[in-house]
Amino acid sequence: xxxxxxxxxSSGLAxxxxxxxxxxIVIDAFARVxxxxxxxxxxxxxxxxxxxxxxxxxxxxxxxxxxxxxPQA
Amino acid sequence: xxxAPLYLYGIIDASPDAPDVSEWTGIKGASVRMLExxxxxxxxxxxxxxxxxxxxRNLKAHHDTLRSLTDRTAVLPMAFGVLADSxxxxxxxxxxxxxxxxxxxxxxxxxxxxxxxxxxxxxxxFDYFVSRxxxxxxxxxxxxxxxxxxxxxxxxxxGEQFESLLQAEREAHLDTVLDHIESVxxxxxxxxxxxxxxxxxxxxxxxxxxxDAFEEAVHEAAGSFGEEFLFKYTDPMAPYxxxxxxxxx
Numbered sequence: 001x002x003x004x005x006x007x008x009x010s011s012g013l014a015x016x017x018x019x020x021x022x023x024x025i026v027i028d029a030f031a032r033v034x035x036x037x038x039x040x041x042x043x044x045x046x047x048x049x050x051x052x053x054x055x056x057x058x059x060x061x062x063x064x065x066x067x068x069x070x071p072q073a
Numbered sequence: 074x075x076x077a078p079l080y081l082y083g084i085i086d087a088s089p090d091a092p093d094v095s096e097w098t099g100i101k102g103a104s105v106r107m108l109e110x111x112x113x114x115x116x117x118x119x120x121x122x123x124x125x126x127x128x129x130r131n132l133k134a135h136h137d138t139l140r141s142l143t144d145r146t147a148v149l150p151m152a153f154g155v156l157a158d159s160x161x162x163x164x165x166x167x168x169x170x171x172x173x174x175x176x177x178x179x180x181x182x183x184x185x186x187x188x189x190x191x192x193x194x195x196x197x198x199f200d201y202f203v204s205r206x207x208x209x210x211x212x213x214x215x216x217x218x219x220x221x222x223x224x225x226x227x228x229x230x231x232g233e234q235f236e237s238l239l240q241a242e243r244e245a246h247l248d249t250v251l252d253h254i255e256s257v258x259x260x261x262x263x264x265x266x267x268x269x270x271x272x273x274x275x276x277x278x279x280x281x282x283x284x285d286a287f288e289e290a291v292h293e294a295a296g297s298f299g300e301e302f303l304f305k306y307t308d309p310m311a312p313y314x315x316x317x318x319x320x321x322x
Contacts, residue, residue, distance in 0.1 A: 024152035033154035055232025
């Protein structure tokens with residue numbers, strides 16, 4: 001069976017930071033504080049968008065499993 | 074009415090039963106208060122002077138205020154960092170959008186959002202997939218074997234193959250999990266996995282009275298997965314993913 005964890009209060013915030021920033025109501029006419037410095041959250045989320053860059057990254061990851069495996073000769 | 078800028082936390086019903094927020098503190102220790110319009114109210118505090126940054130303690134103040142509201146009433150959470158120039162702007166917003174706000178409040182009433190993420194709990198996701206799919210292993214050996222370096226075309230081909238296997242596994246696992254939890258959720262938003270090790274990233278709208286049933290269903294779902302998976306869910310929180318409304322004025 002898969003392990004099940006309930007995130008505690010301290011670890012919980014990290015789990016939901018994308019919700020707090022990317023979801024919820026925004027009002028165009030009102031100001032919104034600059035989110036500079038935490039773009040990482042969104043950048044990470046964009047990884048899933050299939051693209052040549054992504055494919056190359058995946059292929060590299062798979063290539064590394066070859067060097068990790070015992071050499072054949 | 075004052076002209077000072079305000080920080081907004083969320084929208085609630087304006088009613089005699091509205092929670093008493095007078096003792097609460099929000100962003101940078103500012104006192105939280107309610108700004109009432111007709112039928113709907115905004116929960117606000119004075120905006121901090123100086124720059125407000127998305128630091129952990131500020132995010133936490135926003136999140137905690139909304140969680141306290143969610144425990145007590147129906148709330149439409151604002152995204153972090155929304156500021157209004159004045160009380161007038163806020164009450165004008167409430168008046169202009171009253172109908173939509175009432176409708177959205179009804180949608181989340183009695184419910185809270187729980188985040189459920191499932192991950193592959195393995196050291197190396199690529200290694201895990203290579204060991205499961207002979208096709209990937211063959212491609213890898215053909216492209217990288219004997220110290221060869223793969224061409225760009227081969228790299229793209231291999232990456233695409235991995236991607237399609239990853240998506241197929243995700244879809245199958247998602248179906249399994251949804252089968253277990255759909256009946257205990259008011260709504261489920263399927264969000265993009267954060268990285269290649271994440272199987273699924275779900276925002277679940279769960280009845281406040283049904284948290285136990287939800288947790289039970291998550292454990293049941295986990296029971297049909299192997300040890301290489303990790304299920305992680307959060308405490309009930311404000312329904313950010315179900316108040317995903319952009320107002321253009």
